[in-house]
Amino acid sequence: xxxxxxxxxxxxxxxxxxxxxxxxxxxxxxxxxxxxxxxxxxxxxxxxxxxxxxxxxxxxxxxxxxxxxxxxxxxxxxxxxxxxxxxxxxxxxxxxxxxxxxxxxxxxxxxxxxxxxxxxxxxxxxxxxxxxxxxxxxxxxxxxxx
Amino acid sequence: xxxxxxxxxxxxxxxxxxxxxxxxxxxxxxxxxxxxxxxxxxxxxxxxxxxxxxxxxxxxxxxxxxxxxxxxxxxxxxxxxxxxxxxxxxxxxxxxxxxxxxxxxxxxxxxxxxxxxxxxxxxxxxxxxxxxxxxxxxxxxxxxxx
Amino acid sequence: xxxxxxxxxxxxxxxxxxxxxxxxxxxxxxxxxxxxxxxxxxxxxxxxxxxxxxxxxxxxxxxxxxxxxxxxxxxxxxxxxxxxxxxxxxxxxxxxxxxxxxxxxxxxxxxxxxxxxxxxxxxxxxxxxxxxxxxxxxxxxxxxxx
Amino acid sequence: xxxxxxxxxxxxxxxxxxxxxxxxxxxxxxxxxxxxxxxxxxxxxxxxxxxxxxxxxxxxxxxxxxxxxxxxxxxxxxxxxxxxxxxxxxxxxxxxxxxxxxxxxxxxxxxxxxxxxxxxxxxxxxxxxxxxxxxxxxxxxxxxxx
Numbered sequence: 001x002x003x004x005x006x007x008x009x010x011x012x013x014x015x016x017x018x019x020x021x022x023x024x025x026x027x028x029x030x031x032x033x034x035x036x037x038x039x040x041x042x043x044x045x046x047x048x049x050x051x052x053x054x055x056x057x058x059x060x061x062x063x064x065x066x067x068x069x070x071x072x073x074x075x076x077x078x079x080x081x082x083x084x085x086x087x088x089x090x091x092x093x094x095x096x097x098x099x100x101x102x103x104x105x106x107x108x109x110x111x112x113x114x115x116x117x118x119x120x121x122x123x124x125x126x127x128x129x130x131x132x133x134x135x136x137x138x139x140x141x142x143x144x145x146x
Numbered sequence: 147x148x149x150x151x152x153x154x155x156x157x158x159x160x161x162x163x164x165x166x167x168x169x170x171x172x173x174x175x176x177x178x179x180x181x182x183x184x185x186x187x188x189x190x191x192x193x194x195x196x197x198x199x200x201x202x203x204x205x206x207x208x209x210x211x212x213x214x215x216x217x218x219x220x221x222x223x224x225x226x227x228x229x230x231x232x233x234x235x236x237x238x239x240x241x242x243x244x245x246x247x248x249x250x251x252x253x254x255x256x257x258x259x260x261x262x263x264x265x266x267x268x269x270x271x272x273x274x275x276x277x278x279x280x281x282x283x284x285x286x287x288x289x290x291x292x
Numbered sequence: 293x294x295x296x297x298x299x300x301x302x303x304x305x306x307x308x309x310x311x312x313x314x315x316x317x318x319x320x321x322x323x324x325x326x327x328x329x330x331x332x333x334x335x336x337x338x339x340x341x342x343x344x345x346x347x348x349x350x351x352x353x354x355x356x357x358x359x360x361x362x363x364x365x366x367x368x369x370x371x372x373x374x375x376x377x378x379x380x381x382x383x384x385x386x387x388x389x390x391x392x393x394x395x396x397x398x399x400x401x402x403x404x405x406x407x408x409x410x411x412x413x414x415x416x417x418x419x420x421x422x423x424x425x426x427x428x429x430x431x432x433x434x435x436x437x438x
Numbered sequence: 439x440x441x442x443x444x445x446x447x448x449x450x451x452x453x454x455x456x457x458x459x460x461x462x463x464x465x466x467x468x469x470x471x472x473x474x475x476x477x478x479x480x481x482x483x484x485x486x487x488x489x490x491x492x493x494x495x496x497x498x499x500x501x502x503x504x505x506x507x508x509x510x511x512x513x514x515x516x517x518x519x520x521x522x523x524x525x526x527x528x529x530x531x532x533x534x535x536x537x538x539x540x541x542x543x544x545x546x547x548x549x550x551x552x553x554x555x556x557x558x559x560x561x562x563x564x565x566x567x568x569x570x571x572x573x574x575x576x577x578x579x580x581x582x583x584x
Contacts, residue, residue: 189464193465
């Protein structure tokens, strides 16, 4: 995943992250080892992406009514350091376009207040209409990726 | 919850349980204490109820298309003994009618193979049509509760 | 659960709730029906209780090191109105002592901003030392329940 | 993730998968879209890996007592087709060694009975002793990867 790291660092340096959400770990998200279960980071990442899309005026519900569904086609997550019960953290979101079909989200989770890197992720999304991939013009436009 | 216990024991003695599903604890269902998180027992109970209803030919999806929704209005759970990682267990289901509107599920979870009681629960359900409680005739009939 | 309702209303009127935490529904907490899955309300209630106990200086970790474990022995939840994706809500906590052994939490969930009642719950806890129920003197004292 | 696909297909053709577990989707694992929430596939993959390790005589608990922890350092998941409520499926596990430190699990999820590919995953693990990566000799040996 060298490529992700490179891209992310460059993007971060140039622009900082576009969007972030702050969370705190809840006890029920931790597992026997006393740290957040790996799958729960995916929940955090998803929640931050959805908040980001909504902040850009992109409504899943309205798109769905118009027959357009946004789906995740690939997730890559590097686990760097674990979060523990009650840790506060932020989940960041960056986004870019890949080819004509794919939207790629670069996301990182940093523990607060020391900004230690917890997770680095690359989430690839696509738009589907009647089961076929389509160019999500309105989404691309609202994300400023044209 | 003395009433539940009494009812349950009587019902169990008379008829045994109507239906059961066998599960095994998955590691991600356990929390920091090394036992299944309390909320996850509700998942187990729900899954067993749904399997029971399906076994009786009751389809949520078809009822929903006909405008009828089955909802849970009350849950009472007594925690007797915890389950640990990889424990096998069964979830039982009994059902009776309460008044003209409510369907009450009596459920128990027993650890295998020693049949130690883990959880005893009483789950009250109702049927809703256009936001109002209705008599779920077909459901009552399929459950043999007329 | 008439008793709970009565107690709760009386207690609320006299003292208001002792403690509350604000949440917002995350998409992954909703199920096929588009509303928060019943078990997730139990997660919300647990998180609010833990935050409450910590606000009172009660540390699960330290108690555990001293051999004392706080456990939930019974949960009663009445589901009044569902929460949907992105709804904001508060979870309240009240607490009282029942006999010499049990601590009872009365909790409610209200949707924001209209304060519509979502869930009313009664959660019974006990303290265990070497597998036996004990009088949790320090906890009772810190909760001001002597 | 072209490399994964290639490796996986080759490995599968040569040897079939080493291990598999059968599951059925539970309703609470589905989200608003009526399909299994993306993070839950990670739960399925984790459960199958743990069952695989146990089948090889590798106990997390005993390793932990000896000061050795197995952790996931990277997860890559390609989502090919969604699972719906009550779908049955198998999760497969293959494993190989990468360098001297990393153990790589190649996993796939296939819907039953049509064996449609649902998810393809590559999960990288490492062993940690006192916070430092170490060569997990016993694990490598029990997995037959020497």
